[in-house]
Amino acid sequence: MYPFTYTKAADTREALDAGRRGGRYIAGGTTLVDLMRETVERPEALVDISTLPLSEVTVTKSGGLRIGALVRMAEAAAHPKVRSLYPVISQALELSASAQLRNMATIGGNIMQRTRCTYFRDVTAACNKRQPGSGCAARDGYNRSHAILGTSDSCVATHPSDVAVAFAALEATVHLLGPDGERTMPFADFLLQPGSTPNREQAIHPGELITAVEMPAHPRPLRSGYLKVRDRQSYEFALTSAAVALHIRGGVIREAKVAAGGVGTVPWKLPAVERHLIGERPSDRLWAEAAEDAIDGARVLKHNGFKAELLKRTVERQLRTVGGTK
Numbered sequence: 001m002y003p004f005t006y007t008k009a010a011d012t013r014e015a016l017d018a019g020r021r022g023g024r025y026i027a028g029g030t031t032l033v034d035l036m037r038e039t040v041e042r043p044e045a046l047v048d049i050s051t052l053p054l055s056e057v058t059v060t061k062s063g064g065l066r067i068g069a070l071v072r073m074a075e076a077a078a079h080p081k082v083r084s085l086y087p088v089i090s091q092a093l094e095l096s097a098s099a100q101l102r103n104m105a106t107i108g109g110n111i112m113q114r115t116r117c118t119y120f121r122d123v124t125a126a127c128n129k130r131q132p133g134s135g136c137a138a139r140d141g142y143n144r145s146h147a148i149l150g151t152s153d154s155c156v157a158t159h160p161s162d163v164a165v166a167f168a169a170l171e172a173t174v175h176l177l178g179p180d181g182e183r184t185m186p187f188a189d190f191l192l193q194p195g196s197t198p199n200r201e202q203a204i205h206p207g208e209l210i211t212a213v214e215m216p217a218h219p220r221p222l223r224s225g226y227l228k229v230r231d232r233q234s235y236e237f238a239l240t241s242a243a244v245a246l247h248i249r250g251g252v253i254r255e256a257k258v259a260a261g262g263v264g265t266v267p268w269k270l271p272a273v274e275r276h277l278i279g280e281r282p283s284d285r286l287w288a289e290a291a292e293d294a295i296d297g298a299r300v301l302k303h304n305g306f307k308a309e310l311l312k313r314t315v316e317r318q319l320r321t322v323g324g325t326k
Helices: 012-020 032-037 073-078 080-085 087-094 099-104 107-112 163-169 271-277 284-295 306-323
Strands: 005-008 024-026 045-048 057-059 065-068 173-178 181-186 209-215 223-229 240-249 252-261
Touching: 012 045, 012 173, 012 209, 024 032, 057 080, 065 080, 073 080, 073 087, 073 099, 073 107, 080 087, 087 163, 087 223, 087 240, 107 163, 107 209, 163 240, 163 252, 223 306, 240 306, 252 271, 252 306, 271 284, 284 306
Parallel strands: 005 045, 024 045
Antiparallel strands: 057 065, 065 209, 173 181, 173 209, 223 240, 240 252
């Protein structure tokens, strides 16, 4: 462990002042502390923001949902409004990590967490995300768990978050507060694909603080759900996953929101699948045909070619689960 200073922010202004000076924000600490132990991260200053007033879940005036950045994952999953308005969020959270971690980890921290790529966490391995310009050991190494969508020559690591897949599907907005004031950003723009700069993972400015994630109002009734496929049923990251939300009225799909996890360098929106569904009547044939579009642009590696077929099956199964065949 390398030496660092620790400050507990009394209010938002104090937190922003410390962040502007280079302090790293910490709340639950379920990711950053692990990375510090492994010497992957070496922050010189930590700023504890756990007591800031960012722990509310509220329904917006338009009928959407706003989740404070410091709401614990377990609290968000159990919240009556989250469960009733967006079951896909509750299910994604309940399938994340262990119960102990969900009781500690926050929504803001979850979407800021870094990849679980073994090469990223092994400081002896080449990793452009950890050390720009050093190379990517995963490309020619054992890459069974790595991404097939959004990859580059510099990085093939997957994004680990489950709830981020739900946020991507629902087209959420991230609320930020920094030295220059407040701003909002589409969730699709918040997490960055690696390109040639995989070390830059979020479109967040130095010293900025996530204050909330907001879901827009969607047409009702809205059916939604999350499916996670993994090697074991407890405390494991996704091989593939699918977040699906469908608005069906008069027997016709009027709105479709679909995203995949476990296969992309960021939570991967599936617009081709969505377009295939809108205006159609639910049927087993429709689900299967739409799921074929899930692998548009996929680039498999030596050990993860199975993910392409698994992704199609995951999306098809979750479309059928959420949409039925009525």
